[in-house]
Amino acid sequence: MTAVGPMPVRRVAGGIPLRLRAVAVGAGCLLLALVFGVLAVGGGDYPMSPSDVVRTLLGGGSPAEDFVVHELRLPRVVTALLVGAALALAGAVFQSLVRNPLGSPDLLGFTQGSAAGALLVVVTGGSSAALAGGAVLGGVVAGLVVYVLAWRGGLHGHRLVLVGIGATAILTGVNGYLLTRGRLMEAARAMLWLTGSLDGRGWEDVLPLLAAMAVLAPVVLIGCARPLAITEMGDDLARGLGVRVQGLRLTLVAAAVLLTSLAAAAAGPVSFVALTAPHLARRMTAAPGPNLLAATCTGAALLTGADLAAQRLFAGHQLPVGVVTGVLGGGYLVWLLAAQRKAGRI
Amino acid sequence: MTGTIADRNAMAGTHDDGPRLRGSALTLAYDKRVVAEGLDVVVPDRSFTVIIGPNACGKSTLLRALARTLRPAAGTVLLDGRDISALPARKVARTLGLLPQTSVAPDGITVAELVGRGRYPHQRLLRQWSSEDERVVRASMKATGVADLAGRLVDELSGGQRQRVWIAMALAQETPLLLLDEPTTYLDIAHQIEVLDLCARLHEERGRTLVAVLHDLNHAARYATHLIAMRDGRVVAAGAPGEVMTADLVEEVFRLPCRVIDDPETGTPLVVPAARRRTEPATR
Structure with missing residues (x-):
């Protein structure tokens, strides 16, 4: 036997794991998201100080402040919070399910399915509500098709990835075709949606996602997190420990597909949040396993921060939030790959 | 081979006494490929049972079925007399552990x-x-x-x-029952013995029932209290190593001519392969 080195004390007290750090990361990210949110609400043509924003949020604002905060700006911030949280949660679930850090919904065809559904509505001249409905339907149908094609006496991670990549390729082609079929105005509106934007969101855009998060987040975070962590060690081992692996997978895939498509319906297929938020969360918690709660909070902070940057980065000119997450997320991915290569891991 | 037939009969006789874990009339298959058919297996209580057999004989598949990680295409695995697939997953997991x-x-x-x-x-x-x-x-x-x-x-x-x-x-x-699938694979000889000694201690000191799939016949003969020898999805012989591990059986199961002598350390059977293979080794 090799000599035993000094025992690292991090995360372990008396040989027993501590989860405090994960909770601290989650709480910290949530706080950060709220700070970003207050700053975002305070910005715009009618600037407000953070203390004014908080006072108004707590019910002490003038009628004008009330209108600006509650009707104009809060829906957008709440959308950003929820979309970020939903995408990150779905991403963390998929990365854990397929046991691959690249296994995010963007790569498995679900996001492209949402895009196809939404584009179909745009091309046929549908309303904004219909566009959101098309996005949800497209995402769910794509999820169902990928799931059925990948099913062979059980769901296996690598087959899901391969089928998902195929579906992504096909749907990207379909989406390109749909864009060429649309009239110029419609195509421009579709492109903005495809980039991912939070501009002009109202409460009616938030509610479906809010309802889904209220139901699905507890199911996934409380009900599925521990069996999911066990399943990461292999299907046979998880079954041996009493996890109903196939039932768990079905529940989690359904929840993650719903969250992804509802997030896409609310803000468009915002890129890279589902991929990067779980990574960042894992680095911050330094804990094994899916880190679902920390990832969810990181995603909320990431998207509210990105939206704040999108509004403020260039004075008088707003960027779609998808541009910011794309640039940030892509940059992070490149840095990560470079760091891993330096460490000799790839 | 008379000993093995007697063992088979003895096995049939224990069916009603209710050992905690047994498989009855098991058909095991991956998709459509049938690995074993009509398999009857009994794991004696408080035994260290070792399953041996050539590659692809179905021994790991049998272990997975016993641990209900593979659902039999036909037949049932009985845990404490009840169909294991009908029991709550957590309840099974508190009775029977698996190390894949x-x-x-x-x-x-x-x-x-x-x-x-x-x-x-x-x-x-x-x-x-x-x-x-x-x-x-x-x-x-x-x-x-x-x-x-x-x-x-x-x-x-x-x-x-x-x-x-x-x-x-x-x-x-x-869990009172613990199933181990090739626990010594990829380990060097010292670590193999270390792991097997550990298994034997767990079996002796705590009265656990252990079931392991092992490749090394001499390890199997030394550590097992009960041996199950498989070939082509059938149980060829089952019983105490001293009775089961004969030169005839090794030749029948592995198509390997050999001598079986007493292990100088433990007195258990020690399989020594024949010095040189005959010109037509595995056609019989």
């Missing part, structure tokens, strides 16, 4: 955390970590000699240490 051949330690997990995961079937949503869990995890790490490694990352351990950590996890599950 390939398991993945999550990145960045410590030894104590990994062993702690063996407590999963004993935990509830609202009672996730009790002093009982802590006590069992400590005891499991102590029993497998990995207590000193508690805070180390599993990725940093040697193969032998890692295997002992996995066994500690299976022990933390606190």
Whole structure:
């Protein structure tokens, strides 16, 4: 036997794991998201100080402040919070399910399915509500098709990835075709949606996602997190420990597909949040396993921060939030790959 | 071969007495490929049962079926007289543990955390970590000699240490029955013996029933109290190693001419392959 080195004390007290750090990361990210949110609400043509924003949020604002905060700006911030949280949660679930850090919904065809559904509505001249409905339907149908094609006496991670990549390729082609079929105005509106934007969101855009998060987040975070962590060690081992692996997978895939498509319906297929938020969360918690709660909070902070940057980065000119997450997320991915290569891991 | 026939009859005779774990008329298949048909297997209580047989004879498949990670295409696995597939998953997991051949330690997990995961079937949503869990995890790490490694990352351990950590996890599950799929594969000879000694101690000291798939016949003969020899999805012989492990049986099961002598250390059968294979070795 090799000599035993000094025992690292991090995360372990008396040989027993501590989860405090994960909770601290989650709480910290949530706080950060709220700070970003207050700053975002305070910005715009009618600037407000953070203390004014908080006072108004707590019910002490003038009628004008009330209108600006509650009707104009809060829906957008709440959308950003929820979309970020939903995408990150779905991403963390998929990365854990397929046991691959690249296994995010963007790569498995679900996001492209949402895009196809939404584009179909745009091309046929549908309303904004219909566009959101098309996005949800497209995402769910794509999820169902990928799931059925990948099913062979059980769901296996690598087959899901391969089928998902195929579906992504096909749907990207379909989406390109749909864009060429649309009239110029419609195509421009579709492109903005495809980039991912939070501009002009109202409460009616938030509610479906809010309802889904209220139901699905507890199911996934409380009900599925521990069996999911066990399943990461292999299907046979998880079954041996009493996890109903196939039932768990079905529940989690359904929840993650719903969250992804509802997030896409609310803000468009915002890129890279589902991929990067779980990574960042894992680095911050330094804990094994899916880190679902920390990832969810990181995603909320990431998207509210990105939206704040999108509004403020260039004075008088707003960027779609998808541009910011794309640039940030892509940059992070490149840095990560470079760091891993330096460490000799790839 | 008369001994093996007698054993087969003896096996049939134990059916009504109700050993805790047995398989009856099992047909095992992956998709449409049938691996075994009409298989009857009994695991005697408090035995260290070892399943041997050539590659692809269905021994790992049988183990997976006994651990209900593979659903039989026909037949039933009975745990305490009841169909294992009809029992609640957690209840089974508190009675019967499985250490699969390939398991993945999550990145960045410590030894104590990994062993702690063996407590999963004993935990509830609202009672996730009790002093009982802590006590069992400590005891499991102590029993497998990995207590000193508690805070180390599993990725940093040697193969032998890692295997002992996995066994500690299976022990933390606190099941009276424990199934191990090739627990010594990929280990050097010293670590193989270390792991098998550990298994024998767990069997003797705690009265656990152990079932292991092993490749090495001499290890099987030395450590098992009950041997099951398989070929082509059939049980060829079952019984005490001293009776089962004969030159005839090894030739029948593995198509390997050999002599069987007494192990000078333990007196158990020791298989010595014939010096040179005949010109037509495996056609019989």
